[in-house]
Amino acid sequence: MLTITDVSRRSGVASSALRFYEERGLIASERAGSGHRRYPRSVLRRIAFIVFAQRIGLTLEEIGAEFTKLPADRVPSRRDWSRLSGQWTKRIDQRIAELQRLRSGLTECIGCGCLSIDRCSLANPADMAGRKGPGPRYWLG
Amino acid sequence: MLTITDVSRRSGVASSALRFYEERGLIASERAGSGHRRYPRSVLRRIAFIVFAQRIGLTLEEIGAEFTKLPADRVPSRRDWSRLSGQWTKRIDQRIAELQRLRSGLTECIGCGCLSIDRCSLANPADMAGRKGPGPRYWLG
DNA sequence: CTACAAGTTCAAGTGAACTTGAAGTCAAGC
DNA sequence: GCTTGACTTCAAGTTCACTTGAACTTGTAG
Helix, strand or coil, X not given: CXXXXXXXXXXXXXXXXXXXXXXXXXXXXXXXXCCCEEECCHHHHHHHHXXXXXXXXXXXXXXXXXXXXXXXXXXXXXXXXXHHHHHHHHHHHHHHHHHHHHHHHHHHHHHCCCCCCCXXXXXXXXXXXXXXXXXXXXXXX | CECHHHHHHHHCCCHHHHHHHHHCCCCCCEECCCCCEEECCHHHHHHHHHHHHHHHXXXXXXXXXXXXXXXXXXXXXXXXXXXXXXXXXXHHHHHHHHHHHHHHHHHHHHHCCCCCCCCCCCCCHHHHCCCCCCCCCCCCC
């Protein structure tokens, strides 16, 4: 069993963040008699997945939703994890595709001089249909 | 000259956001006698660039810094704009490269079972060296 | 036994990019 | 002349993913 500092050092994630993840139900801990947290080694893989998923662009809420697909009664196997990650590959591909569109737009569309918002397909309102509601909007779409 | 609603409709950017951009010095307006904003058509291209740059991953502050490279005394030409965007292509390429690394990591690294945070090169602390300071961290790096 | 490092909870702060609300002014149609 | 809608400013609220600080308790090395 690992202390919170152990986990923090091995994962590169701050202890405050680990407590935060726990509060959000993304990870769990047992307690020593003192009230201090004790983590099983399996938590490291779970945290790795959180970090990974974030870099791909999932929010903590989405990550939590993914985790409900894991078996609750046992430590997840390699198969369990890879079932989850299958969906993510699709997401990465979409993101790469968008970036490639943007990239070709930079050379073509600016080159052709059409970068006026109402005509250019790269920066028109239709592309922004997904943006709604308050708060910061990530370019992830 | 366009009203704020004209610009909002043509750009897909809310009027509140346009006022916000103006406050941040990203766009400018003249005023009608009434005090209402009036925009020259050239503001549309400027806004297109803001939207574009955001989808690539630049912050408003970075976008502002880019804009200082534009001529202050005249409406920017096509050449002026494309000089700016040259840098962005590099940035997109880096981002695509990272996503491709993540993508191959999903199949290879999880397949091989090494996704324990301290051994896997895809989710280790070294990759997170750039993350520091408070606030949300975007996966842009 | 005493430092002091490491742990705890809970409330409040942070930064980015806006949005929302209040309270008031201005313009256009009937 | 009046209503309706568009516009103004300014302050405060929102989301996300945390961090920071206060006040306190536990564990460990000398």
